[in-house]
Amino acid sequence: MKELELITQARSHREQIAVRTELAKHTYADLLVRSEILAATLLDEIDDLAEARIAFLIPAGFEYVATQWAVWRAGGVTVPLCLSAAEPELEYTLSDCQASQLVVASAYKEKVEALCEKLSVSLLVIEEINEVAQKVLPGITPDRAAMILYTSGTTSNPKGVVATHANIQAQIESLSEAWEWSPNDRIPLFLPLHHIHGIINICSCALWVGATIEPFPHFDLEKILGRVRTGAYTVFMAVPTIYVKLIKAIESMPEDERSATVGGFSKMRLMVSGSAALPASIHEKWTALTGQKLLERYGMTELGMALSNPYHGERRPGAVGVALPKVDVRLKSEQGELITVEDEPGEIQVRGPAVFHEYWNRPQITEESFDEGWFRTGDMAVIESGYFRIMGRLSIDIIKSGGYKLSGLEIEAALLQHEAISECAVIGVPDETWGEMVVVAAVLEAGVDLEIDSLREWCRDRLSTYKIPKRLLVVEALPRNAMGKVTKMVLRELF
Numbered sequence: 471m472k473e474l475e476l477i478t479q480a481r482s483h484r485e486q487i488a489v490r491t492e493l494a495k496h497t498y499a500d501l502l503v504r505s506e507i508l509a510a511t512l513l514d515e516i517d518d519l520a521e522a523r524i525a526f527l528i529p530a531g532f533e534y535v536a537t538q539w540a541v542w543r544a545g546g547v548t549v550p551l552c553l554s555a556a557e558p559e560l561e562y563t564l565s566d567c568q569a570s571q572l573v574v575a576s577a578y579k580e581k582v583e584a585l586c587e588k589l590s591v592s593l594l595v596i597e598e599i600n601e602v603a604q605k606v607l608p609g610i611t612p613d614r615a616a617m618i619l620y621t622s623g624t625t626s627n628p629k630g631v632v633a634t635h636a637n638i639q640a641q642i643e644s645l646s647e648a649w650e651w652s653p654n655d656r657i658p659l660f661l662p663l664h665h666i667h668g669i670i671n672i673c674s675c676a677l678w679v680g681a682t683i684e685p686f687p688h689f690d691l692e693k694i695l696g697r698v699r700t701g702a703y704t705v706f707m708a709v710p711t712i713y714v715k716l717i718k719a720i721e722s723m724p725e726d727e728r729s730a731t732v733g734g735f736s737k738m739r740l741m742v743s744g745s746a747a748l749p750a751s752i753h754e755k756w757t758a759l760t761g762q763k764l765l766e767r768y769g770m771t772e773l774g775m776a777l778s779n780p781y782h783g784e785r786r787p788g789a790v791g792v793a794l795p796k797v798d799v800r801l802k803s804e805q806g807e808l809i810t811v812e813d814e815p816g817e818i819q820v821r822g823p824a825v826f827h828e829y830w831n832r833p834q835i836t837e838e839s840f841d842e843g844w845f846r847t848g849d850m851a852v853i854e855s856g857y858f859r860i861m862g863r864l865s866i867d868i869i870k871s872g873g874y875k876l877s878g879l880e881i882e883a884a885l886l887q888h889e890a891i892s893e894c895a896v897i898g899v900p901d902e903t904w905g906e907m908v909v910v911a912a913v914l915e916a917g918v919d920l921e922i923d924s925l926r927e928w929c930r931d932r933l934s935t936y937k938i939p940k941r942l943l944v945v946e947a948l949p950r951n952a953m954g955k956v957t958k959m960v961l962r963e964l965f
């Protein structure tokens with residue numbers, strides 16, 4: 471029976487600390503034991519979950535990792551959910567992936583109880599799972615589905631991206647090699663654990679090599695900086711918004727605190743930025759402040775990481791470097807021609823073992839997303855002096871805010887359910903901190919008034935926090951294009 475490589479690796483560093491929090495230190499041996507108990511519970515009477523989708527709503531920490539490993543060890547597919555998701559979003563995801571079980575931390579039990587009953591999903595509360603009779607766990611081949619992550623984009627509903635164990639292993643091995651992960655590494659984990667950045671780049675890479683993760687339930691600036699000052703970390707990974715927030719925080723510190731903080735950052739062996747474009751000005755400011763040259767890389771839920779500035783060598787502000795190990799990258803022009811020279815823009819297309827298997831239950835969209843076996847990312851780039859530079863996206867319906875990829879169409883669909891809104895267009899407006907900020911332009915029903923605060927309050931039950939518009943622009947009438955669609959170009963001019 472073949473055991474997952476991740477588990478075999480964990481056995482070789484049993485006594486190392488895998489997860490460290492304020493309250494406890496958990497070894498790899500603890501993870502192996504706990505995930506075995508959880509796997510046996512998930513299996514109950516059966517021998518293999520046979521790719522059943524097991525969703526979970528658990529904050530970053532020991533139990534999150536133990537659950538992830540348990541689902542994999544029992545032969546299931548992990549579907550980690552967004553902790554701030556509103557009920558309609560949870561209902562959509564659980565129904566779309568046809569989850570059979572949902573594992574939650576007790577704090578989330580009340581939020582999902584009725585929903586689970588409605589959808590006939592069995593609900594397990596992690597704190598209530600204790601010793602169970604031992605079970606022989608199934609053998610898992612690498613070609614089996616392992617994880618579904620939901621990603622927003624050019625369709626109004628998010629799509630489930632299915633990655634196999636082989637895809638995940640390729641993503642991890644590529645980064646471990648390129649960024650020289652080692653068992654001595656210690657990394658804080660404050661990014662959400664329903665996206666690749668937190669799951670693969672931080673959590674899985676660290677635990678693959680026997681390093682230590684230090685999870686935080688959310689981005690707790692004070693606590694994280696406190697730990698940075700003690701020299702707790704060797705590696706740090708974040709989205710550009712976080713570097714903007716760190717710069718503001720450091721600049722407003724008294725001198726002694728500032729020098730201790732800068733000292734903590736300057737000693738790290740690697741600091742990475744990604745998920746959205748890092749403005750060259752922030753890159754340069756961070757270097758001036760800490761002496762660290764941020765390593766910017768480019769990735770996508772469907773691929774893991776594809777391009778990266780080098781660990782050794784020039785880390786160029788405004789560029790995302792070259793293809794990572796095990797990843798083939800090409801540029802294709804809008805006319806469908808391969809670009810073989812520098813300074814000519816084209817769509818980034820990617821091929822290799824890390825590229826996802828399919829969009830869950832959407833064979834046609836999966837097929838349309840590939841061009842002769844190369845995944846079409848929808849991102850435009852150009853090669854300049856050997857390095858790729860991202861120029862933007864092909865679709866105007868995608869917004870990147872705080873590192874999250876949001877679908878303007880999905881947010882519009884939710885807002886159209888508001889009784890005061892007759893028509894609307896959601897756009898991303900450039901913002902220094904968030905990259906882009908979600909703004910809605912709306913035509914209101916005749917004689918009705920609407921304020922942004924009450925709209926935001928209304929959104930709370932329907933959208934995750936980061937999708938809620940920050941500004942409302944009430945307009946008399948919206949211009950349309952020939953397809954009858956509101957034209958966003960014209961709206962932008964209203965700002």
Ligand code: MCA
Nearest residue numbers: 661665666667689711745769770771871872873874904936
């Ligand atoms: C929160 N706020 C916002 C936004 N988010 N305002 C404008 N735009 C936003 N996007 C406001 C809230 O309304 C609130 O305002 C205040 O900020 C604090 O909210 P909170 O949620 O507590 O913010 P935070 O904890 O400081 O979060 C900022 C964050 C978070 C840490 C940058 O957005 C984050 O974790 N982003 C990373 C997402 C990520 O990992 N993406 C990777 C996916 P008020 O106080 O007025 O109520 S991409 C990926 O995985 C690919 C593969 C890749 O390449 O990496």
Ligand code: AMP
Nearest residue numbers: 744745746747767768769770771860875
């Ligand atoms: P997601 O689908 O959430 O995985 O987000 C992937 C998208 O984030 C990519 O298609 C890019 O548009 C964007 N992205 C990721 N890294 C970078 C980067 N370094 N610079 C610019 N855009 C990026």
